[in-house]
Amino acid sequence: MLHSGLEKLAKSFVYERAKPFANNELGNFVRRDLAIEARKHLIFLPFELKTKGSVGAGNWAAVPWLGFFDPLVTTTATKGFYVVYLVNPQTEEIFLSLNQGTTAVYREFGERKGRDILQRRAGDIRDRLPEFTANFDSDPIDLNSLESLPLGYQAGHAFGRKYEAGKINEKLFYADLERILYSYEALVDRGGTTPTDTMFEESGTQDIVETRKYFLSRRIERARNVRAAVIAQRSPICEACGLDPVKHYGFSGPQHNTPLEVHHMKPIHELAEGDSRRYRVPDDFLVLCPNCHKLIHTIEDTSNLKQLKSKVKFKYEPKYID
Ligand SMILES: [Zn+2]
Ligand SMILES: [Zn+2]
Numbered sequence: 418m419l420h421s422g423l424e425k426l427a428k429s430f431v432y433e434r435a436k437p438f439a440n441n442e443l444g445n446f447v448r449r450d451l452a453i454e455a456r457k458h459l460i461f462l463p464f465e466l467k468t469k470g471s472v473g474a475g476n477w478a479a480v481p482w483l484g485f486f487d488p489l490v491t492t493t494a495t496k497g498f499y500v501v502y503l504v505n506p507q508t509e510e511i512f513l514s515l516n517q518g519t520t521a522v523y524r525e526f527g528e529r530k531g532r533d534i535l536q537r538r539a540g541d542i543r544d545r546l547p548e549f550t551a552n553f554d555s556d557p558i559d560l561n562s563l564e565s566l567p568l569g570y571q572a573g574h575a576f577g578r579k580y581e582a583g584k585i586n587e588k589l590f591y592a593d594l595e596r597i598l599y600s601y602e603a604l605v606d607r608g609g610t611t612p613t614d615t616m617f618e619e620s621g622t623q624d625i626v627e628t629r630k631y632f633l634s635r636r637i638e639r640a641r642n643v644r645a646a647v648i649a650q651r652s653p654i655c656e657a658c659g660l661d662p663v664k665h666y667g668f669s670g671p672q673h674n675t676p677l678e679v680h681h682m683k684p685i686h687e688l689a690e691g692d693s694r695r696y697r698v699p700d701d702f703l704v705l706c707p708n709c710h711k712l713i714h715t716i717e718d719t720s721n722l723k724q725l726k727s728k729v730k731f732k733y734e735p736k737y738i739d
Contacts, residue, residue, distance in 0.1 A: 468486070500515055658709050
């Protein structure tokens with residue numbers, strides 16, 4: 418069970434940390450078994466998340482954790498935003514938290530300023546998710562550590578719940594997990610930690626609902642996991658005009674760096690909050706050159722490749738080449 422696994426981690430971490438890091442049994446338990454236990458709770462959710470447990474990279478961390486990552490946002494705890502259980506081994510407390518990648522922000526702004534920024538963004542997250550914030554605790558969390566990562570986790574905490582190892586109310590524990598994962602997906606749908614002004618700028622409209630949909634659609638089309646898989650499973654040639662960057666532009670880099678784009682055929686206006694993660698790779702996508710991609714977004718049915726093709730008069734046929 419997930420909750421008992423986390424309790425075990427909270428209760429034995431201080432003791433285990435005195436032992437060598439390499440091949441430590443608790444470390445293996447967190448990385449493998451705990452991550453698998455966590456995945457069992459994702460099976461019935463309408464979105465896909467990755468799970469990862471860590472007791473440190475190469476040596477013991479001050480705060481071990483178990484994270485849930487949406488690949489549209491991040492697959493690592495170093496950047497973006499995600500849901501995580503953070504363990505305070507001194508007090509044997511477990512914090513469920515909607516939190517943020519600390520390392521990337523430190524790298525950009527330095528540690529002091531970085532923490533201010535994480536704290537401000539945590540406030541933005543709460544403001545963007547009022548109905549979820551109301552159901553959780555948003556008081557600061559205390560991880561009993563002056564190390565830079567735990568201080569970053571404290572700053573990046575938007576909201577969550579504290580549990581004490583050995584005293585967990587299972588019903589609340591699992592209801593909290595489900596609810597916070599839904600809040601995570603709602604945050605993805607609503608633009609994450611991107612400022613509203615930036616979203617308006619990119620979408621070209623001032624309608625917040627349309628802007629969020631536009632932004633989400635772009636996030637799906639640009640997500641590394643989606644893009645690379647679609648291009649690999651289809652082929653790196655524009656499906657509308659036939660442009661082949663290798664043949665026509667002498668492009669010679671790795672396939673995932675191709676200047677082609679990936680288009681999500683689900684019309685933006687049909688993207689409803691909550692069902693947005695239901696996309697199929699590669700079926701729901703087209704590989705298009707940037708021009709054809711721009712064009713398909715101007716036709717009414719953005720899944721209508723035939724209509725797009727009929728508009729494209731200039732076709733890259735082998736006869737034009739040489
Ligand atoms: Zn598109
Ligand atoms: Zn094209």
